[in-house]
Amino acid sequence: MTTTISREQWGSRFGYLMAVVGAMVGAGNIWRMPYVTGENGGGAFLIAYFLLLYLIAVPGLMGETSLGRHTRQGLIGTFRKLYGNNRFVGLGLVILIFNIVLMSYYSSIVGWSIYYAFHALIGTFTQTEFDTAVLWQNFSGNTALNVGMHSIAMLMVTGILLLGIKGGIERLAKWMMPILTIALIAIAIRGLTLPGAMAGLEFSFSPNWEYLARGETWLAALGQALFSTGLGWGIALTYGSYLGRNDDIPLGGGIFTAIGNTSFGLLAIFAVFPIVFAFGISPTSGAELAFVALASAFGSMTGGYLWALLFFMGFFFANLTTAIAITEVGVTTYREEKSTGRSKAVLTICGIIWLLGIPSAMNADILGYLDFVVGNWGLPLATFIIMIAIGWKFDASRLRVLSLNRGADLYVPKLWEPIVRFQIPAIMLGIMAYFLYSNLSQTPWKTVSGLALLTLLIPLCMWIMSRRRDTSYVTTPAGGQPS
Amino acid sequence: MSLSAIIVMTASIIALWGVATVALSYSLRQEERKLALIQSQGDFEPLSPRAQRDLETWLARHPEEEPAREVRELLELQQQAMQHNPQRFYDWSTIDEARQ
Numbered sequence A: 001m002t003t004t005i006s007r008e009q010w011g012s013r014f015g016y017l018m019a020v021v022g023a024m025v026g027a028g029n030i031w032r033m034p035y036v037t038g039e040n041g042g043g044a045f046l047i048a049y050f051l052l053l054y055l056i057a058v059p060g061l062m063g064e065t066s067l068g069r070h071t072r073q074g075l076i077g078t079f080r081k082l083y084g085n086n087r088f089v090g091l092g093l094v095i096l097i098f099n100i101v102l103m104s105y106y107s108s109i110v111g112w113s114i115y116y117a118f119h120a121l122i123g124t125f126t127q128t129e130f131d132t133a134v135l136w137q138n139f140s141g142n143t144a145l146n147v148g149m150h151s152i153a154m155l156m157v158t159g160i161l162l163l164g165i166k167g168g169i170e171r172l173a174k175w176m177m178p179i180l181t182i183a184l185i186a187i188a189i190r191g192l193t194l195p196g197a198m199a200g201l202e203f204s205f206s207p208n209w210e211y212l213a214r215g216e217t218w219l220a221a222l223g224q225a226l227f228s229t230g231l232g233w234g235i236a237l238t239y240g241s242y243l244g245r246n247d248d249i250p251l252g253g254g255i256f257t258a259i260g261n262t263s264f265g266l267l268a269i270f271a272v273f274p275i276v277f278a279f280g281i282s283p284t285s286g287a288e289l290a291f292v293a294l295a296s297a298f299g300s301m302t303g304g305y306l307w308a309l310l311f312f313m314g315f316f317f318a319n320l321t322t323a324i325a326i327t328e329v330g331v332t333t334y335r336e337e338k339s340t341g342r343s344k345a346v347l348t349i350c351g352i353i354w355l356l357g358i359p360s361a362m363n364a365d366i367l368g369y370l371d372f373v374v375g376n377w378g379l380p381l382a383t384f385i386i387m388i389a390i391g392w393k394f395d396a397s398r399l400r401v402l403s404l405n406r407g408a409d410l411y412v413p414k415l416w417e418p419i420v421r422f423q424i425p426a427i428m429l430g431i432m433a434y435f436l437y438s439n440l441s442q443t444p445w446k447t448v449s450g451l452a453l454l455t456l457l458i459p460l461c462m463w464i465m466s467r468r469r470d471t472s473y474v475t476t477p478a479g480g481q482p483s
Numbered sequence B: 001m002s003l004s005a006i007i008v009m010t011a012s013i014i015a016l017w018g019v020a021t022v023a024l025s026y027s028l029r030q031e032e033r034k035l036a037l038i039q040s041q042g043d044f045e046p047l048s049p050r051a052q053r054d055l056e057t058w059l060a061r062h063p064e065e066e067p068a069r070e071v072r073e074l075l076e077l078q079q080q081a082m083q084h085n086p087q088r089f090y091d092w093s094t095i096d097e098a099r100q
Helices: A013-024 A027-031 A033-039 A043-071 A075-083 A087-121 A132-141 A143-162 A164-192 A198-205 A209-213 A215-229 A235-240 A250-278 A286-300 A304-338 A342-362 A364-404 A416-440 A444-468 B003-041 B049-061 B068-084 B093-099
Strands: none
Touching (some): A013 A250, A013 A304, A013 B003, A027 A033, A043 B003, A075 A235, A087 A143, A087 A304, A087 A342, A087 A364, A132 A143, A164 A198, A164 A250, A164 A304, A198 B003, A215 A416, A250 B003, A286 A304, A304 A342, A364 B049, A364 B068, A416 A444, B049 B068
């Protein structure tokens, strides 16, 4: 029998769109994009970024969502439908493992944002003479507290996923994404009224055209366009599998997802850098920007309690919706593979992630190492595998005529096919090669060990799935006849 | 702020917030139209004229291949919807005019 079990569907178009944008809008949009933009030529970077967004992220997301909608399966089920019941199904398992590892350390970041949202709520940042750098150092150095916050983050994710696609993910996203938007707009308006705020916009938008001729600018834009939109991680595929047969994909799953996600990055530029420059803080990115610099600036602002609360609650919402999406990839797949109920699948996957996440919560070096391996090679490899599956195994032409243009609000022409077949896989290979070249001399041990892990993972997963084929499934390939 | 920064900022707002807002509102309106058609006549045609033509072209090129079965099923679904439904989701006016 196939593992096709009765599937929930998104309850509304708005709910699906908020859920999928919420999945893609995460920490990177808020604490990374403003700085990357300013550091890479401002307007020049944005031009490179827009081009790559439309040339890669939009068509790629269309393909991934469309494949999920067509197969109506999670990761492994989709690969089984495409390749038949053989060892190549292991490629789906490889992507699933990347997702679980990614979530194991991302939950720590969700935990950080919960901790700071709590401090914003109790008014810590507006206390007189309060030092945010000390708070961050104390928090970073407290292993038990970090494990505790990681556990709270996973409990929240578990609770929401137990409520299902419509009752949990969709309901949450329908509230959280509009609140995040309003929060960022309010902070941006406040920030822009501060003296010296315009210097922040000048830093972010002032175009240095010579940066367009630099390879580093294009690579930074490519990294932001790919990793920020979550292309090829199985999220769009999983969320797409819950769409109705005649629901639109090109406009909602492609253009709105990619552009809507980037719109939050632009909103973050307006919300973050005017405040940073108004308070004479050195522009930076990551935890240093959010948890030290901005927290300090909010404490010094009139009405700082409100602004800190809006920012850290919004930041927490952005991280939580992403964490839910990454975990759902595993939940959907486990549920189908084991033909089990949703509750059991949620508890199992969240339990595994919680256990695997403890080392990252205890030691920032482990978190950094996993981020290095997954970010540099794991996610580009996942995107490469999915695009090859769409473009060559399923056939991009067949997917376009059969699924992508079905019920579409926007017609997708033939030009889409070579982009998915050649352009995106070639760029992924190029990215992995560049990361190897640029990291090998600087961090040889991390690079070699990370690559060795990945190299072993692929044959191992293929071996595991080839052993399972005799015992578990008879499947129906996407072409139709049972194999 | 410099003029060039203002131009880039304005263009970014239009290219991102403008496109996202238009895409969201258009998508929601189209969904309302689909729901209205489902309520009034049960279903609607799943393919636009161009998408139908692409599907027919694909089938003509790959008539014997295994996936042709599901392509035929979708075309059949399209033909049934076109025959039975008085109201259309996609704009068929140019095709109808050409036929007349």
